[in-house]
Amino acid sequence: xxxxxxxxxxxVFDRLRQRGTLNEADVGEALRxxxxxxxxxxxxxxxxxxxxxxxxxxxxxxxxxxxxxxxxQVIKIVNDVLIEHLGGEGAVKLALNAPPPVxxxxxxxxxxxxxxxxGKLALRLVKRExxxxxxxxxxxxxxxxxxxxxxxxxxxxxxSLPIVAGETPTVIARRALEAGRREGFDIVILxxxxxxxxxxxxxxxVQAIRAATNPAxxxxxxxxxxxxxxxxxxxxxxxxxxxxxxxxTRMDGDARGGAALSMRAVTGAPIKLVGVGEKLDALEExxxxxxxxxxxxxxxxxxxxxxxxETIEQEEAEKLAAKIxxxxxxxxxxxxxxxxxxxxxxxxxxxxxxxxxxKLMGKIDESKLDKTVFKRQGAIIASMTRIERRxxxxxxASRKKRIAAGSGTTVQEVNRLLKQFDEMSGMIKRMxxxxxxxxxxxGIGALMPGRRPPF
Amino acid sequence: xxxxxxxxxxEGLARxxxxxxxxxxxxxxxxxxxxxxxAELEDLLITADLGPAxxxxxxxxxxxxxxxxxxxxxxxxxxxxxxIAAILAPVARPLTPDPAHxxxxxxxxxxxGTGKTTTIGKLAxxxxxxxxxxxxxxxxxxxxxxxxxxxxxxxxVGAPVITGxxxxxxxxxxxxxxxxxxxxxADVLLIxxxxxxxxxxxxMEELRKIIRVLRKQDATAPHSVLLVLDATTGxxxxxxxxxxxxxxxxxxxxxxxxxxxxxxxxxVALAETFxxxxxxxxxxxxxxxxxxxxxxxFAAGLVGLERA
Ligand SMILES: Nc1nc2c(ncn2[C@@H]2O[C@H](COP(=O)(O)OP(=O)(O)OP(=O)(O)O)[C@@H](O)[C@H]2O)c(=O)[nH]1
Ligand SMILES: Nc1nc2c(ncn2[C@@H]2O[C@H](COP(=O)(O)OP(=O)(O)O)[C@@H](O)[C@H]2O)c(=O)[nH]1
Ligand SMILES: [Mg+2]
Ligand SMILES: [Mg+2]
Numbered sequence: 001x002x003x004x005x006x007x008x009x010x011x012v013f014d015r016l017r018q019r020g021t022l023n024e025a026d027v028g029e030a031l032r033x034x035x036x037x038x039x040x041x042x043x044x045x046x047x048x049x050x051x052x053x054x055x056x057x058x059x060x061x062x063x064x065x066x067x068x069x070x071x072x073q074v075i076k077i078v079n080d081v082l083i084e085h086l087g088g089e090g091a092v093k094l095a096l097n098a099p100p101p102v103x104x105x106x107x108x109x110x111x112x113x114x115x116x117x118x119g120k121l122a123l124r125l126v127k128r129e130x131x132x133x134x135x136x137x138x139x140x141x142x143x144x145x146x147x148x149x150x151x152x153x154x155x156x157x158x159x160s161l162p163i164v165a166g167e168t169p170t171v172i173a174r175r176a177l178e179a180g181r182r183e184g185f186d187i188v189i190l191x192x193x194x195x196x197x198x199x200x201x202x203x204x205x206v207q208a209i210r211a212a213t214n215p216a217x218x219x220x221x222x223x224x225x226x227x228x229x230x231x232x233x234x235x236x237x238x239x240x241x242x243x244x245x246x247x248x249t250r251m252d253g254d255a256r257g258g259a260a261l262s263m264r265a266v267t268g269a270p271i272k273l274v275g276v277g278e279k280l281d282a283l284e285e286x287x288x289x290x291x292x293x294x295x296x297x298x299x300x301x302x303x304x305x306x307x308x309x310e311t312i313e314q315e316e317a318e319k320l321a322a323k324i325x326x327x328x329x330x331x332x333x334x335x336x337x338x339x340x341x342x343x344x345x346x347x348x349x350x351x352x353x354x355x356x357x358x359k360l361m362g363k364i365d366e367s368k369l370d371k372t373v374f375k376r377q378g379a380i381i382a383s384m385t386r387i388e389r390r391x392x393x394x395x396x397a398s399r400k401k402r403i404a405a406g407s408g409t410t411v412q413e414v415n416r417l418l419k420q421f422d423e424m425s426g427m428i429k430r431m432x433x434x435x436x437x438x439x440x441x442x443g444i445g446a447l448m449p450g451r452r453p454p455f
Numbered sequence: 456x457x458x459x460x461x462x463x464x465x466e467g468l469a470r471x472x473x474x475x476x477x478x479x480x481x482x483x484x485x486x487x488x489x490x491x492x493x494a495e496l497e498d499l500l501i502t503a504d505l506g507p508a509x510x511x512x513x514x515x516x517x518x519x520x521x522x523x524x525x526x527x528x529x530x531x532x533x534x535x536x537x538x539i540a541a542i543l544a545p546v547a548r549p550l551t552p553d554p555a556h557x558x559x560x561x562x563x564x565x566x567x568g569t570g571k572t573t574t575i576g577k578l579a580x581x582x583x584x585x586x587x588x589x590x591x592x593x594x595x596x597x598x599x600x601x602x603x604x605x606x607x608x609x610x611x612v613g614a615p616v617i618t619g620x621x622x623x624x625x626x627x628x629x630x631x632x633x634x635x636x637x638x639x640x641a642d643v644l645l646i647x648x649x650x651x652x653x654x655x656x657x658x659m660e661e662l663r664k665i666i667r668v669l670r671k672q673d674a675t676a677p678h679s680v681l682l683v684l685d686a687t688t689g690x691x692x693x694x695x696x697x698x699x700x701x702x703x704x705x706x707x708x709x710x711x712x713x714x715x716x717x718x719x720x721x722x723v724a725l726a727e728t729f730x731x732x733x734x735x736x737x738x739x740x741x742x743x744x745x746x747x748x749x750x751x752x753f754a755a756g757l758v759g760l761e762r763a
Pocket of ligand 3: 114115116139142145191192193194
């Protein structure tokens with residue numbers, strides 16, 4: 001039911017790929033699909049329009065007409081324009097070159113993730129850049145908001161400004177910078193209350209805070225699942241405060257993240273970081289080319305390679321890739337995969353990074369693909385005999401009962417595992433087929449550490 | 456809760472509709488409803504987050520009856536609102552605790568930051584004002600200061616809050632909460648939960664566990680499972696509803712933050728797809744900022760219709 005942008009675009013591009021030449025009508029048809037897909041991905045309508053116009057301009061030109069493989073060419077153009085509109089290649093760093101204490105102001109709508117991100121950012125700056133960071137909550141609005149930041153500070157082992165009841169946000173902000181100066185902090189992160197872009201009173205308040213603290217960075221924290229309103233919010237905050245960067249939270253969800261494109265288009269400010277979980281270390285750099293790849297269904301191959309080389313032992317990866325390439329693997333391989341996955345993150349995350357895999361993802365029950373489930377599944381497989389692992393077809397009721405008892409699980413769970421194994425081997429077969437067609441060209445190969453990603 | 460709700464909802468929605476109002480005015484001041492005009496109307500619905508598919512369906516139905524007519528702006532808005540209200544009317548159903556249950560157990564779920572805890576505070580106030588005695592369970596044992604946040608809400612609205620030590624098992628706490636609510640004769644038990652993304656199956660399993668454990672005491676509990684949606688959310692809301700419904704049998708929706716510039720048009724697609732009741736909408740951060748979901752007022756808001 002839920003069809004991602006990747007699916008849509010691969011469908012269009014599959015058709016394009018099959019044609020020898022490309023004319024205006026083809027481009028038009030493809031762009032109608034691209035438009036629809038972008039809208040479904042929550043890219044704001046005005047942004048979709050200018051994006052489509054930019055692609056059209058470039059596509060219906062000599063570039064495409066003379067191209068050898070027009071379909072490929074259009075894909076490349078869409079991808080290129082998307083990367084450009086997302087900010088061009090590479091991550092943009094925080095600009096913290098100012099005399100200490102450098103203020104960072106966190107702003108955004110209610111519930112967008114400002115407080116959590118403040119904690120994450122503090123941890124990151126302390127750990128990676130060896131900065132002395134002070135956290136300060138100016139949120140006098142939401143119940144227990146100041147306490148929330150203080151507790152986050154505690155778990156990140158980053159000091160936070162002592163809470164004084166009854167102070168206004170501006171007073172707290174001044175006190176924070178004062179403490180920063182006095183106690184020799186490099187950076188003071190100012191977390192603010194969530195506010196609506198149309199709430200004039202609260203927008204004026206945050207303007208006053210900005211004026212009082214002169215932050216080096218004013219970061220707009222936005223939920224990745226934001227819809228069309230992204231443009232209103234981005235515009236209002238940018239006009240009021242002059243946003244210097246955007247942080248996109250909840251990228252660990254399954255929203256397509258069209259808001260990234262909208263926000264960037266409206267503010268011109270770079271997306272600097274993304275939140276990928278609730279824990280304090282779940283903050284990553286934003287790489288436009290990766291997100292464009294994710295949006296276009298080309299897959300976040302770069303991210304995959306990076307993560308894979310961090311976590312997978314080369315040898316094991318090669319063995320696995322070889323098995324997968326052969327298109328058949330047994331429960332032992334499945335168990336080996338489970339171990340890999342436990343190290344790399346969720347399988348959906350991994351598959352999501354593979355070119356074309358999005359298409360297949362819809363067919364797997366994602367709720368059953370999860371690390372904790374995998375641990376139990378590991379136990380189930382460990383309770384099987386060698387023969388059973390090689391030829392799961394022989395597993396009938398009595399064997400299943402024995403295995404369930406042996407692994408402390410239930411027959412249902414054993415069945416579920418077997419079903420999942422079936423699905424996965426089926427999927428791997430399909431992935432291989434796609435591979436031959438070219439869609440997967442870089443997918444599994446890219447699993448091998450050290451190989452250069454295709455784009 | 457029902458008193459003068461249309462005017463109060465209108466007040467909450469007024470600002471959010473200004474943009475679309477001016478858009479429509481610009482587009483449709485006295486003109487023929489031709490393909491171009493209809494396409495522009497469709498665009499306006501898309502900017503209200505209906506999503507391209509739902510916007511197309513609404514406009515297609517609209518086209519059948521109105522195509523080619525010479526219309527004024529007011530007429531076009533009125534009839535478009537009616538078209539949308541007809542989709543929404545069946546799902547506009549308030550939530551009334553069933554007195555047969557002592558307590559009526561309400562489990563509140565949703566992705567992170569949508570307004571679950573705040574909505575619990577608001578519901579507790581509304582029910583207290585209706586003469587019921589609500590009790591709250593601080594079931595978000597994960598997020599920093601989530602317990603304290605609900606405790607403050609409990610003080611504000613005069614409802615006892617059941618808490619456990621940090622990182623307690625939410626299911627165990629819910630169980631204890633239900634036991635206490637039964638012992639003390641509470642009418643409603645509102646259980647807060649930690650926000651969770653629907654694509655994290657381990658976290659969704661946790662919610663199922665809460666339900667399993669509640670059923671050990673009361674096989675019919677929870678009597679309501681409310682999914683709280685943020686109006687700012689785009690098309691991902693559809694996936695949220697699909698998964699939460701599948702995993703925890705959501706019985707109704709509450710849409711928050713409608714006091715902002717987001718119009719929450721995805722509710723139209725949700726009504727078409729899932730037909731789950733929409734019980735109420737949040738229009739502010741204060742305890743009193745909860746309104747019943749009224750189909751015609753909401754539809755009017757979506758198309759930017761000013762109505763007396
Ligand atoms: N403007 C506005 N803000 C709201 C509304 N409902 C909730 N909020 C705000 O949104 C933010 C998040 O609300 P919470 O109730 O903490 O949300 P939650 O779903 O419990 O969040 P987590 O437990 O962190 O997942 C808070 O700042 C609330 O004040 C509403 O209807 N309008
Ligand atoms: N899954 C996920 N949850 C997040 C992320 N960032 C924040 N959250 C959660 O979103 C909710 C609201 O975050 P909070 O920082 O309180 O938002 P604020 O109101 O803007 O300060 C909390 O439940 C957080 O745990 C993220 O990147 N991923
Ligand atoms: Mg906060
Ligand atoms: Mg909460």
